[in-house]
Amino acid sequence: MDEIVVGIDVGTTKICTLVGRVEEEAIRILGVGIEPSQGIKKGVIVDIGAASEAISRSVRKAEQTSGVEITGALVSLAGAHVSSVNSRGVVAVAGEAIDDIDVERAMDAARAVAIPHNREIIHIIPRGYVVDGEDGIRTPIGMHGYRLEVETHIITAAQATVQNLRECVAAAGVEVLHFILNPLASGEVVLTDAEREMGVVVCDIGGGTTDLAIYVDGQVWHTMVLAVGGNHITNDIAAGLRLPLDQAEEVKKKYGFALRSGVGAEEYFTLRTFGEEQPVEFSRQDLAYIIEARVEEIFQLALQEIKRSGYDGLLPAGMVLTGGASALPGIRTLASQVLGLPVRIAQPENLVGLVDQLRSPAYSTSVGLLYWAAALTEENIRLSPRGRSRRARGDAGDTLSPLKNWLKRLLP
Numbered sequence: 001m002d003e004i005v006v007g008i009d010v011g012t013t014k015i016c017t018l019v020g021r022v023e024e025e026a027i028r029i030l031g032v033g034i035e036p037s038q039g040i041k042k043g044v045i046v047d048i049g050a051a052s053e054a055i056s057r058s059v060r061k062a063e064q065t066s067g068v069e070i071t072g073a074l075v076s077l078a079g080a081h082v083s084s085v086n087s088r089g090v091v092a093v094a095g096e097a098i099d100d101i102d103v104e105r106a107m108d109a110a111r112a113v114a115i116p117h118n119r120e121i122i123h124i125i126p127r128g129y130v131v132d133g134e135d136g137i138r139t140p141i142g143m144h145g146y147r148l149e150v151e152t153h154i155i156t157a158a159q160a161t162v163q164n165l166r167e168c169v170a171a172a173g174v175e176v177l178h179f180i181l182n183p184l185a186s187g188e189v190v191l192t193d194a195e196r197e198m199g200v201v202v203c204d205i206g207g208g209t210t211d212l213a214i215y216v217d218g219q220v221w222h223t224m225v226l227a228v229g230g231n232h233i234t235n236d237i238a239a240g241l242r243l244p245l246d247q248a249e250e251v252k253k254k255y256g257f258a259l260r261s262g263v264g265a266e267e268y269f270t271l272r273t274f275g276e277e278q279p280v281e282f283s284r285q286d287l288a289y290i291i292e293a294r295v296e297e298i299f300q301l302a303l304q305e306i307k308r309s310g311y312d313g314l315l316p317a318g319m320v321l322t323g324g325a326s327a328l329p330g331i332r333t334l335a336s337q338v339l340g341l342p343v344r345i346a347q348p349e350n351l352v353g354l355v356d357q358l359r360s361p362a363y364s365t366s367v368g369l370l371y372w373a374a375a376l377t378e379e380n381i382r383l384s385p386r387g388r389s390r391r392a393r394g395d396a397g398d399t400l401s402p403l404k405n406w407l408k409r410l411l412p
Helices: 047-067 100-111 160-169 182-190 195-197 230-241 244-256 285-308 331-339 363-377 401-410
Strands: 004-010 014-022 027-036 072-077 083-092 119-131 134-137 147-158 175-180 200-205 210-216 219-226 269-270 282-284 319-322 341-343
Touching: 004 047, 004 160, 004 219, 004 363, 014 047, 014 363, 027 047, 027 200, 027 363, 047 160, 072 160, 072 182, 072 363, 083 100, 083 219, 100 119, 100 147, 100 230, 119 160, 119 175, 119 219, 119 401, 147 160, 147 219, 160 175, 175 363, 182 200, 182 210, 182 219, 182 363, 195 200, 200 285, 210 285, 219 285, 230 244, 230 285, 244 285, 269 341, 282 285, 319 363, 331 341
Parallel strands: 004 072, 072 175, 200 319, 319 341
Antiparallel strands: 004 014, 014 027, 083 147, 119 134, 119 147, 200 210, 210 219, 269 282
């Protein structure tokens, strides 16, 4: 029987609930529920009642289109309250073959790092292992040694904020099975294996936040959430052109360009602004000037964070841009200029089912949650965490146990 998986992407601008069925070659989208966000600012719940209603409407829509009752789901997480720390765990082994229990003990030792009582661990990601001083080991199980070390990346979030989000989803009649950090969900559908191995940074620019994840040697090495996003661009346009926010959003989508140099001096558009009875003519270059200033700031902040991580010299694959704001024309060129890295824009690909609305960078996190859910479903563990490596059900005993254990270590 094909397994049903559900993901709820709780964003600043939209709530997207997806229901999928894991099939042999892909995840088929059975249900889609997209609703404008309410009660959420910069990825954080600011009005529990309004947020709960928006999530409920999204869930009901997905249930109606799929014919599936939603009781549990993976839920996205973002916001400036998210932080991360690297930790190392060391344990002694008996010189015999290292097994799952030894790896679990090493992970527990790494987890013993001091975490403030008001923080909640969201992910514990193994970056690499060291056996008797030999580093660069990805899977130590089966190797012989006396000392096992693991380097981990621990992602935490404000406990109260996480609990507020959990209660909002529960009010919709849905249990949160796991929280998944936005850029990790997006990375599952927009990155190639080669990019992960070479070194790449995922940049998911949403409405209220910009989410970063650095991958090196196939693993996540650093994560960060910046409290700035596409809504800030809209606010700048609204202030600069004296427009209502909804009209400023339309102007951004219809006439916006991230580079002033990419717009002709003779290009104009007309709008009716506050206090004016007749439409007023605006230059697209002036609009691009407003947008460019904010977008450049976003990438300058991203560059600062990349340099602060210390991994800026380990990113030959550059940056992969996704998220709703990445659809802004000219943004790839500006990002490349600011960062000095190759940049490409990515969106979910190879989708089947109800996918017309989902072929956009804005839904990378939403689709990525389904791939995580598929990997976490024990009945259908044949999909790898990246949704590509498939193994036969017949020899699931030994072949799949490393994947199960990896997933158990990744999510507390």
